[in-house]
Amino acid sequence: MVQGPGVGEDAAILRVGDMLLVTHSDPITGAVERIGWLAVNVNANDVATRGARPRWFLSSILLPESSEEEVVSKICKQIHKAALDLGVAVVGGHSEVTPGLNHPVVVGCMMGLAEDGRYVTTHDVKPGSAIILTKGAGVEGTAILASDRSDVLEKRFSGRFLQRARIYFRRISVVKDAMTAFSVGGVFSMHDPTEGGVAGGLHEMADASGTGFRVESERILVSPITQRICEFFEIDPLQLIGSGALLISADKTLAEEIVRALSCERIEASIIGEFTSKPRERVIGSKAGVKPLPRPISDHLWIALSRDKTWSSLSKAGSTSSVREG
């Protein structure tokens, strides 16, 4: 074992002869609609953040007793499609009816190879390195809220706007982001922020490597769609579940080249700051000055999901929100 379990470490790395095998297993338990698709992509992300191309996938599909055969069929088709898109082979699987379960669960296990024995870990972040963020904050959260809170969002936003927000699911893979950045060189560490969003991801990388960070608020991509949904629910996009974005610790002399290479692959990316040698320095700068970046206690998704059905930030007395749908 080269890399086993650890805080913020996304995947295990195992020595297999001359090769390094990267492997990760995660369940999808809360998303019925795209469950098979997510099982492949979420596990692929954690292998790719090691710098390894995902290659092989195994799944366990657990279904409630009432399940129709078409549910299995749909999940398997999603797995097949997602695997095909990533160039991954589905090498095995198990499906069963599990008494005592009221919704499907898919547990995936992804394996990949660290080519030429090169890989990165979360704790390899270097002080003085540039921090690159791809795609932006709150990608997954935007899609989840547009799907699951349409009850309140459709009072404010058009169907077309919400449809555009829902298809943020398509941005959830960071495999191309990670493979592209890693192929340029100068990458010390990569991490995909999930629960706790970009803020949580930055703290996890700093925790794992004993570093601090300084980031600039204006440089962090937050799409207008994400921005509006977060303003509506009065939540922080930096603390909203963020699968789809990739955080990279990169050599400063190569950071611009990595951003250009990502751009050639049509992946938006920006240099948002740098990691520092002071573990207690975890700050975000803006026009208003420099302040500590909050360490999320729980993901802001849960705040938005628990808002009352009549929730509307505009309806509140004294609201000064300037959000308008364009």
Add this chain to the structure above:
Amino acid sequence: MVQGPGVGEDAAILRVGDMLLVTHSDPITGAVERIGWLAVNVNANDVATRGARPRWFLSSILLPESSEEEVVSKICKQIHKAALDLGVAVVGGHSEVTPGLNHPVVVGCMMGLAEDGRYVTTHDVKPGSAIILTKGAGVEGTAILASDRSDVLEKRFSGRFLQRARIYFRRISVVKDAMTAFSVGGVFSMHDPTEGGVAGGLHEMADASGTGFRVESERILVSPITQRICEFFEIDPLQLIGSGALLISADKTLAEEIVRALSCERIEASIIGEFTSKPRERVIGSKAGVKPLPRPISDHLWIALSRDKTWSSLSKAGSTSSVREG
């Protein structure tokens, strides 16, 4: 991919550089008491039946919302202990509370290496080869029934008898069986019969390889404890869930040596018959003659589990059972 999904195929085989990686993933959904221990052992069995020593384990632990912290702790300790006993490294894991689940589920993923590139598959059964069975029929089912149907069994059997039956769980690993047999040589195929018991396992091997088989009833080990419990419930030990036993297709000239090697490791084994070139020939011989070996429709465990609480085969009118507890 060297070996992907297929009927009766227990694990996938992947080429990693010069090495062959054997991997398998299965959930444990119905056994709360030993769930962590089973997750390691059941997945290890499927890797070992390829002739590969299990090496690395990943787990996903899903818990109901009401779970106490000690449940996770207990499951993790079981995983640790089982892995330690098998010389397996736990390389990663995930645990979470999963809403909509009313009992714990553990999904394991085991990986191992086919040393020197040698492995067997279920479809490699050779016509004319000897069939070796280790430990005997219904091992797992015996333990499950002694644990879960003590309500009726304790009317007939002593606490000591049932305790001896319950610890049949300790026999569930076939890793040593498989490693020992494979190291002798002359092994064409191995398979661990689970649901459908030894009868189901034989049919699966024959299906996968396009062969038939002839086995002798008297040569199939059925322990006295298993025999008594099966007679009590009026079920067939050969169709009772059989993890713990290993079916081996072996070169006839080496079969006796394999049985001796197993015996040196204190593993009971016997040559129960042979695979034949006639796919339709699937027979069992006894003093009463030769007849087709039933292909289990469903495991006889379910028959026994669904027996009425007042069930007792002796209480039935006209019973001629000669079962007595010794």
